[in-house]
Amino acid sequence: MNPHEADTSRNRLMLAEILAFTDDVPLVVVAGAIGSGRSTLLGQLAAAFADRGTKTHVLRLSPNPVTPSLHSTLLRRIRGSAEPAFGQWPPADLPPSGSPERAAEALADRLIAAGDTAILIDDAQWMDRLSAAVFDHLMRRLAGSPVRCVCAVRAPIPLGTFQAGRDSFTRLRADGLARGVALRPLAAADIAVLAAEAFEARPDPELVTRLRRLTAGLPAALAPILDQHRGTGSIRVVDGYAHLAPGHAIATLPDSHPLLMSVRRLGSRAWSVAKAVAVLYPLGDALPSLAGTTLGLRQSVVREVLGALCAAGVLRHSTVGGWRFRVPLLAATIAERLGPFERRQLAVHAVNALWTGENRYADPNYRADQLAAAGKLVEPERARAELLAHARESERYDQRWLRAAIALCADRGDRARTMLAQTAIALRHGDPSRALLDADALLAEFAGELDADEIHDLHRIRALAAHSSGVWDAPEGSDGDTVDAAVARATALLLRGRWQDAVAVLEAEWETWEAVPAAAFHGQLLTARAAFAFGDLKQAAYGIEQARLRLRPNDRHERGEVLGFEVLTLLAAGETAGVPRLFAMRSASAASLPAPVRAVLAMHSGQFAESLRVVRKVLVAGAAGGTDLAETFMHQAAATVQLAMGRLSRGRELLHAARRQRPPLPYLLDGAEALIDVALGQSDQARTRLREGLDYATEHGLLAGTDRLWRQLAELALGAGEHATAAECLDRLAEVAGPRNVQFMRVRSLVRCDRAAAAETVRLAREHGEPFELAEVIVTLVRSGLGDPALLTEAYDLLGGLGALLPRAWLRNLMAKHGVPVPGRARTVAENERLLAVLVADGLGNKQIATVLQASEKSVEGRLGRLFSHTAYRSRVELAMAVLTGAFPG
Template identity: 25%
Template sequence: MVPLRGRSKELGKLLDALRAAGNGQASLAVVSGEPGIGKSALLAAAVEQAERQGFLVASATAHQNDNISPLASLAPALRAGAAPLIDTDQFLELATLNAQPLWLAERLADLIGRRLAGVRALIVLDDAQWSDPLSAFVLQVVIARLPGAHLLWLLATRPSPGGTTDQLIEAVDVPVRRIALEPLTADAIQDLAADRLNHPVDPSLAVQLASVQGIPFLAEQLIAGLYLSDSDLSAGLVEGVRRRTGELSEASRDLVRTAAVFGSEFRLEDVAVLMATPIARLAAPLEEAMQAGLLADAGSVLRFRHELLRSAALADVPPSAQRALHGAIASQLMSAGRGAAAAAPHVLAVAQAGDTTAVATLREAARDLLATMSTTAAELIQEAFDLTRVDDPLRAEVGVEVVSVLLAAWQYDRAKAFADDLLSGTALYQGPIAPDLQATIRLHLAPHRRLDVQELTVPGAAPHLSERLAAYRALSLGAPGAATDPIAQSLHHVAAAEQAQAEGRYADARDLYAAARQTEPGLGSLPPTLVEVGELYCRGESDDLPAALERVRELMTAGSSWSAPQLAVLHARLAYASGNLQEAEDAAHAGLRWMDQLHDRSLAPAADQVLALVALLRGHLTQARKLAGSDPTITALLAIADGDTKAVSRLAAAPQDFPERSGVLLQANAVDEHSQSAASRGALAVVAAGDDVDQLAAAVEIVRTTQRPLLVAQAEERYGRAALEAGDRKTGVLALERALDSLTAMGATAPAGRIQALLQAAGVRRRRWAAVPPRAQEGWESLTPMERRVALLVAEGHTNRSAAEELVVSASTVGTHLRAVFGKLGVNSRVQLTRLVLERFAPPPNT
């Protein structure tokens, strides 16, 4: 391999990153620089070093036309080499997920993670500025998912503020190394030239090399005769390429110029058709162009050796000829059945305002790409709109498609802003705004709940459109009604379901959501996955928890990936209710990650709520406190865990949608008498039983039918305590042991530790108790429940004597606990203790 000149510092940074990857620290390195500065050469040197060190190397190069093919940029890296990152069957599986980008990215992360177990790897993408949107999105997800892999991601890009690589750097949470390439020194350029010539540079060439201004690509072209040093940088390359093509045959010159219009990558058969020349007759001209250093054979396609060479060749084609060729290429691609998406770049190169044929082609291209490349589809439909005249009714028709495509691309704010401008009589559109047009646009936006009630009224719209808008008003106001239009009626079903759900009538709500899903989707329909999320939530609350959990697991790969955050939060809640704490935690974390990737954190408090509850059950109070935010129910549960018995009464105010609300209410001896669920009926029976052992036994059996292990353990604990207090040790111990075993199996160590202590106090002896984590030696978690209560009372201003009266113990006992508190918290005064408690609790625990 030719030595890399003048880049020892930059290569050293990449070698450091490779060493870190070898030690299990994944990272991202981004090499940036202008065209011709030597990015590809630096990547090649890094690849050589990685291969020498035994790394698995997968590399690919993005191309300008990649944005019309999903995963076109990254796929070659996934399948490269004798031992690719993913095999053929796995690649075909990924292809079925092209329309679900998040599921595809998650699946790919799983596959790569398994493939790289115990393997050091380097994944390279050159010219990343041209990455197709799906590849760019997948990179964000996969890099974030594999922070502990022995893996270095290496990208090269041209500077593009806010572009693909900048967005990637912002999205990932791994170390990032930015390497900006500057022009080489004069000595490095001379060394590079000597390497290429295999002899020292003579003085005359040294003078010419000074004109390349440190750009290695131009130095190489100067040596190859493709750059003239007596011109400026751009003109010098154009003149050099012109001189070299002048030495070619006429057929070869025509081939190079025609290919330059096609793009940096092209098929020989396409050029042959355009030149009206049999492919066989182009073999010799093609060989000439390759020998001249202009073109390279990449197997199924041909490419210019560098984009700068293509630009230089294109500069020798008159603008009028370029326009004619672009038009001919677009027509040829369409007639050959290659699709409007392939023709779109050439259509855009020649289209002018009012060109309805170009508008039709771009609209078709946007529709073709919408399912798999929604970002590209959004760009094309916007271009189509811009080609229409401001007073042409066609502009309004295309405008509706712009809104629809932007919404499909998850660009809600942009869609709403565009719709508002379109309908408000601005310079964007000056044609007629019919009521049906306005209603149609509003119904595209309405499923995303981005409209005010006032925007949902359009006088004069067609009856079916008016009914759908009225249904959305009912949905916003919580006032379900009836309609004759099927889609409007399904919306009323959802409104009625939400009302029933808010009232705790989960079985009714479940059936209403199910009825809403029976209607065939159309304009104004709510996303089916989101309606099913509502149905599954209510199924879980209405005594069908196992089936609801199983279905949501299926939807995690079969449902719309745009609904991933909603699915993840529901998954977390159902798993928590089922006692699967690790599954609940994993689902909540996945939901938060997906919210970041979809740039919508509206459900983050719901995910944090589940995580806080899991942390509470595990006894991780500091973690739970960080997650609690301003949630009053979580704050009350934390206060109880800290020994504040007064906080129990605050649990009665737990909101209707709080996870496992029946169990929370049970702690406060409160019940929801209006709820239809077996959980509420069981909790009601437990509260009604009071301390009656027989009634508690019957209540436990009711609770057991709910298949909610946490609630069952809570009821068993009450039953066991009551039996012990009534003198029925055998019954009490059996009930408490059932609760302990269940909680231990779930990993709920905090309540398990409490029950274990109760059993030990009752004289129960086991050869081996469950592995309840030992209490911390210092900090708040090291305090016993009594020590916490003493600390809280002192922070409230109590003296030892008044605290003793509150706790019904002696003042000396309070003093003993207080000394223990001082020692464990590292304070030596009541003032310091009060400050520490106030810092920990916001608001104070008893407010």
């Protein structure tokens, strides 16, 4: 849907407001900026009047001076003369026959005689003085008649125009004969709807915020940006949400766009100043001076032009922020039209202002952009250092900064170290191909310029980049034979799943890599990860502490990596409640964690929506994979959350995507996918999958996370009446987990029908502080006759807070079986409809939906029929699209 023509909620509300006003006064004036949708609104108003049986005359004014006057044009319309649907009525500075009063009288008589009539005038700001005089008298004559008029005018009104019309409106409003309506910008909700229809996916809230900021809520600015994002591959859809892809193309307006033309029409000097403002506006009050210096104009002249741009509605000025484009997208568009010399000169002045302290503009991205554009025209070493420091710390990935930093290098040593930084930054931001290319170039041409720490970093980054790019270099390859690459070789072995071999390399060459500070840090952390994977949490904790002692000063990313691994060990051990204590000890917060760990923590803490939001961010950025165990746990958590929300197919897709990255603990994904199998009634497949995952873990000596898989297998065995198999699973759980492990106690309760163990399991689950786990424990034990049914209400409330639609639906059946009342009938009905719609959108057929809901196929058909009967959706396709774009209620 074109935003120009969209029936947005804004327009619906404004139409209702305008129609109500026209019942009270003969004139309503709608004011809006260029591109705000005045013409669209007027067209929709014409349709609304037509639907009411009102005769409607629509006229569009023009600044071009030609003959027809207002009253003669309207007279021809009333007589039925053939004219276009939107008549062109430019103003004419010709006196109407007789006085304005007589012209208005003649016209009013005709209009009133015609009965119920609406006159809609677009671009009324072009009304000339004599026409405005006729119009003033006409509105007074039409008071109390069945004739009303709606005028749309640009705001702010162009300089030197419509003064007579403005004065007339002021008098009419003072006399109670006119009302004014401001055409508001599109709200975020309207932009979200339009973006969802353009991208066929629900837009991420950050994307909506960005679109609204860039376009200032103007439909005419939104339309081209949606088209460009869709046509240039700038949108990446992950988990049904549309996100801006990394390195997306800069959206700009086309040359013929009215917003851009409105600046060009102001003349060459205004255009030159506007180009300077497009680059310098963040510098506030320094802008007139800097623009004047760049353009060779006096400050007074620049200020005069700035005033004209403000009066024309292009800029706005405030004492706090200085000059700003009313539509930020216009600034980006004009900046893109700068020639190379113009752009560089403006950047030089901006950098000098920032460096001399004339301006303290806070956005470091702006500073880096100007440094990159200025190049060698500013002090090279300072510029290179600042660009590199910013690129390391920024959440934004912009290769222009890195290319500029490399171009500013004074010698081969600087170039080598800058290129090394580029490889690390590219890998961290999900660009392993770039990292691999740069790493190979460094090894081939600049390896002799790097010290031992840097050589270690280079080899390790290359191993990770090669793995993430799907390049399977042998870990014993040419560079793997060098002593300084021991940690890189161990990394490559681990990435291949050869955990024992990786540890062997680290142990054999411990003295060598421990002597290199950077290698010592990563070697200790790698040792800790291996210990964690082998189930030795005590040794893992020792390795973490050793890595902490070897942290390089001020390396935020390494510090976050260590903290993230500490948090992961707590979560894997079921100690979610201990995370806040760890944060207090480390003077840190969740914001300090790597994104995959944040996602896992959010899931365990019961913040399902936040967990999926972070997962999407990781996937959009392009997960680098590698030795970070958190990414495997992240995918496991994401699939579990998707299942709980009723999105089984999406959960499976996430797991398949994760497997393609060759994760270090792949069996964790088997456990998550087995849950989906069970929900779809595929218990045998689930058992096979769990067995294969556990066999893989056993073969490689891995224990981390296997407690959950053994618990799942035990419960499936009990469900199939295979008590002996369940008892074997309990024995294996006793080997891999202690008596305080919830998974172990849960299976012990079920296998031995032990009520005391069941009560202890509930107590442990409460102590661990994971809402979803506690709800699962309560439901499982009550279903097995070992728990108190009175606890089901607590479990139901917990699942409601998580947005876990599917487990709540299952739980309602169990509550009914035990006579436990389900609270909130209206919410229950809404949830059932929502879940049904989600399952349809997930691509499940009626038979699969019946299996998932533990209902009959006939029941599902009936529920779908009732859903279609009281909604506007006529097919499964329409319903699915409504769910995917967020239009479905609930």
